[in-house]
Amino acid sequence: xxxxxxRQFSLLLGCTLLSPSLLATSKTNLFASAIKTEAGGYExxxxxxxxxxxxxxxxxxxxxxxxxHPHEPVLAAVGRRPETFIDVVDYRSKALIKRITSAAGQHxxxxxxxxxxxxxxxSTENEIATGRGLIVIRDTADNxxxxxxxxxxxIGPHELKMMADEKTLVVANGGILTHPDKGRxxxxxxxxxxxxxxxxxxxxxxxxxxxxxxxxxxxxxxxxDVNQAGTxxxxxxxQGSKTDDVPLVAFHRQxxxxxxVRAPSVTNQAMKHYCGSARFDKSGSIAAxxxxxxxxxxxxxxxxxxxxxxxLSRDGCGLAHTDHPEEFLISTGRGYCYRYNCQTQRKExxxxxxxxxxxxxxxxxxxxx
Amino acid sequence: xxxxxxxxxxxxSLALLLTIPFASADISQARWxxxxxxxxxxxxxxxxxxxxxxxxxxxxxxxxxxxxxxxxTLKQTQASFIETLNAWQGIQHVQFxxxxxxxxxxxxxxxxxxxxxxxxxxxVILSAQDPAALQPEFFKTASIAVKGLPAIxxxxxxxxxxxxxxxxxxxxxxxxxxxxxxxxQTQNTTDEWQTYKQAFSTESSEEGIYETAQxxxxxxxxxxxxxxxxxxxxxxxxxxxxxxxxxxxRLESWRSQNALQNIQMNIQSLHHLYSGINTYNLFQLLKExxxxxxxxxIEQQFITIESAxxxxxxxLSQHIKEPAVRQQLxxxxxxxxxxxxSLDQSMPALGLLLGFNxxxxx
Numbered sequence: 001x002x003x004x005x006x007r008q009f010s011l012l013l014g015c016t017l018l019s020p021s022l023l024a025t026s027k028t029n030l031f032a033s034a035i036k037t038e039a040g041g042y043e044x045x046x047x048x049x050x051x052x053x054x055x056x057x058x059x060x061x062x063x064x065x066x067x068x069h070p071h072e073p074v075l076a077a078v079g080r081r082p083e084t085f086i087d088v089v090d091y092r093s094k095a096l097i098k099r100i101t102s103a104a105g106q107h108x109x110x111x112x113x114x115x116x117x118x119x120x121x122x123s124t125e126n127e128i129a130t131g132r133g134l135i136v137i138r139d140t141a142d143n144x145x146x147x148x149x150x151x152x153x154x155i156g157p158h159e160l161k162m163m164a165d166e167k168t169l170v171v172a173n174g175g176i177l178t179h180p181d182k183g184r185x186x187x188x189x190x191x192x193x194x195x196x197x198x199x200x201x202x203x204x205x206x207x208x209x210x211x212x213x214x215x216x217x218x219x220x221x222x223x224x225d226v227n228q229a230g231t232x233x234x235x236x237x238x239q240g241s242k243t244d245d246v247p248l249v250a251f252h253r254q255x256x257x258x259x260x261v262r263a264p265s266v267t268n269q270a271m272k273h274y275c276g277s278a279r280f281d282k283s284g285s286i287a288a289x290x291x292x293x294x295x296x297x298x299x300x301x302x303x304x305x306x307x308x309x310x311x312l313s314r315d316g317c318g319l320a321h322t323d324h325p326e327e328f329l330i331s332t333g334r335g336y337c338y339r340y341n342c343q344t345q346r347k348e349x350x351x352x353x354x355x356x357x358x359x360x361x362x363x364x365x366x367x368x369x
Numbered sequence: 370x371x372x373x374x375x376x377x378x379x380x381x382s383l384a385l386l387l388t389i390p391f392a393s394a395d396i397s398q399a400r401w402x403x404x405x406x407x408x409x410x411x412x413x414x415x416x417x418x419x420x421x422x423x424x425x426x427x428x429x430x431x432x433x434x435x436x437x438x439x440x441x442t443l444k445q446t447q448a449s450f451i452e453t454l455n456a457w458q459g460i461q462h463v464q465f466x467x468x469x470x471x472x473x474x475x476x477x478x479x480x481x482x483x484x485x486x487x488x489x490x491x492x493v494i495l496s497a498q499d500p501a502a503l504q505p506e507f508f509k510t511a512s513i514a515v516k517g518l519p520a521i522x523x524x525x526x527x528x529x530x531x532x533x534x535x536x537x538x539x540x541x542x543x544x545x546x547x548x549x550x551x552x553x554q555t556q557n558t559t560d561e562w563q564t565y566k567q568a569f570s571t572e573s574s575e576e577g578i579y580e581t582a583q584x585x586x587x588x589x590x591x592x593x594x595x596x597x598x599x600x601x602x603x604x605x606x607x608x609x610x611x612x613x614x615x616x617x618x619r620l621e622s623w624r625s626q627n628a629l630q631n632i633q634m635n636i637q638s639l640h641h642l643y644s645g646i647n648t649y650n651l652f653q654l655l656k657e658x659x660x661x662x663x664x665x666x667i668e669q670q671f672i673t674i675e676s677a678x679x680x681x682x683x684x685l686s687q688h689i690k691e692p693a694v695r696q697q698l699x700x701x702x703x704x705x706x707x708x709x710x711s712l713d714q715s716m717p718a719l720g721l722l723l724g725f726n727x728x729x730x731x
Contacts, residue, residue, distance in 0.1 A: 036725060038717070064731060080731050081731060110731055158731075222731075241483075242475065243472060243475045243479065243513050266470070266471075269471075269472060270469070274730065276726055276730050292724075292726035292727040292730060293727045293730075295727070312578065314579075314580070314584055314587075315724050315725055315726050315727045316726075317726035317727075317730065332726075333722065333724060333725030333726045333727065334584070334722065334725075357720055357722065359722055359725035359726075360725075360726075361725070361726070362726055362730060362731060
């Protein structure tokens with residue numbers, strides 16, 4: 001099994017050099033994602049374009065997002081709140097390079113990214129004693145030693161992204177205070193104040209912060225994506241009453257306030273106050289937002305901020321763009337994976353060869369670009 | 370002391386369950402289909418039909434009350450309200466399909482009403498006495514809090530309900546308008562299920578609501594499990610509050626003194642869904658899969674809870690502060706927890722996962 005995948009990998013290298021058009025038929029790796037196994041364990045999986053499993057790495061506990069190194073076959077599986085581990089894995093040699101443990105008194109929130117040059121691993125963390133959100137920077141060239149940490153600009157920092165300038169970090173401060181002693185209980189729903197913060201990676205300076213307007217302060221900002229033009233699309237999670245009618249998607253551009261938008265009323269309601277993942281397509285013109293509680297994924301036009309379409313996807317949460325504009329991958333808690341094209345509005349199930357009865361976790365990370 | 374021993378018992382039984390060597394479940398779509406068909410035709414559709422029928426009686430009785438207010442017509446309206454409420458409690462666990470559309474589930478019963486919105490908004494309407502608020506058009510845009518059972522309950526179970534209706538006929542007219550709107554909601558739900566049930570009639574479907582019959586079964590299983598959480602958390606533990614701080618007005622339907630019966634109707638219906646459906650049911654399926662002990666255990670847990678509920682004094686709202694009642698309710702909440710655990714255990718035995726990202730996302 002291992003032999004074959006090594007051979008496949010050599011094949012991939014050859015193909016990349018020879019002809020990109022061969023890529024689609026060769027067995028290059030397609031995506032990585034955390035899973036829950038049938039037996040209740042947690043693993044990191046890598047799937048190739050033929051739907052074969054090329055890596056199964058056992059994780060110490062449940063992970064959330066998988067950070068991908070920009071130019072090495074390295075993945076960082078980040079423990080979800082309130083876990084304290086990140087497993088850095090070489091998916092070619094299948095070796096665990098490093099199990100990072102968060103500093104005493106801190107835990108991860110399930111998200112990290114590599115800097116575009118691959119030198120730094122940047123994670124969101126909680127300073128448990130104060131509840132202060134942190135951005136922590138580790139040096140990949142020095143055994144992932146922490147070299148710096150600074151405020152995320154709010155409580156409950158979650159997903160983070162790098163702007164195209166390669167020095168401005170964007171961080172979603174969910175606003176929800178939790179404490180490991182109280183499990184995942186939300187402790188400040190009355191006073192929460194979510195924001196999207198723009199921070200200078202090198203100095204930690206808070207450059208700009210877009211707050212959720214007061215009347216919508218219970219709309220948590222946790223998952224978002226940024227396109228090539230610097231527009232952020234955010235999938236919101238509402239913490240208020242089940243019968244409230246609130247917008248569940250937001251767009252943001254630096255220098256402007258958050259722009260809250262909603263799908264047509266039946267769809268907006270069907271999203272059940274919860275968005276799990278947000279991703280732009282390859283072109284950056286269309287955004288996909290998953291709503292696993294409502295079993296659907298909605299699609300949005302980035303420039304007009306208009307709702308375009310939706311597709312049913314049972315327990316669907318993980319999203320990634322493909323090599324084609326307007327096309328997305330969707331992974332589900334039922335263990336399925338789909339390819340959805342916005343132009344044709346067609347959804348096809350991808351044949352997977354994976355362990356039986358797995359559940360794909362919250363996010364999927366594309367391994368081709 | 371007794372609480373502690375029950376906790377120990379649950380932990381023990383959980384450990385036992387975990388070690389039962391289930392064969393890897395390989396249940397055909399045909400069997401899931403059979404399970405779905407039985408649940409839809411013998412549990413869900415009759416449940417909605419009963420609710421629609423009882424709502425119609427309630428609307429007719431409230432019309433009679435408005436026409437000739439008397440103790441007799443009031444009592445009759447109250448009785449048909451209780452029957453409608455019971456019918457709702459018997460189908461409340463089904464939170465998928467047409468009931469989700471236009472927030473019908475919340476429209477029929479806005480509860481828990483933490484800010485007492487129903488009373489506040491109802492009072493505004495009743496004091497304004499605007500004839501427009503009696504028209505069907507009004508209800509399309511009216512607050513969700515004044516369109517269903519809680520608004521009706523407040524009018525007919527108010528102190529001096531009859532006297533108030535006699536002096537202010539508008540109260541009764543609005544009552545009738547709400548009950549007619551309830552008929553519309555419940556009848557539409559019933560009618561739309563005639564189409565929606567197609568989703569439960571195939572083994573697999575490319576473009577349908579469910580890709581496979583097993584997917585559809587998961588929605589039915591969720592209805593079973595999630596209602597147990599609602600009963601325990603909202604209907605029992607929330608009114609109980611902390612030691613010595615029980616709040617009767619947090620009980621569901623305390624005005625009509627139906628809180629206990631609501632829970633009994635819920636459990637009775639969940640029990641029916643589990644093992645009472647004639648053609649095929651989860652209990653049978655589990656036994657066929659070799660999980661006989663688990664199947665029988667769940668059946669016994671239902672019986673234990675039903676029996677414990679009959680021992681509670683009624684109306685619950687008048688007794689909830691009594692230490693003995695509190696103790697009984699806490700025991701029942703533990704038993705509900707245990708039943709929940711057993712049902713959770715049955716899911717992997719059947720190769721099912723109720724929901725991963727949807728039920729435990731971040």
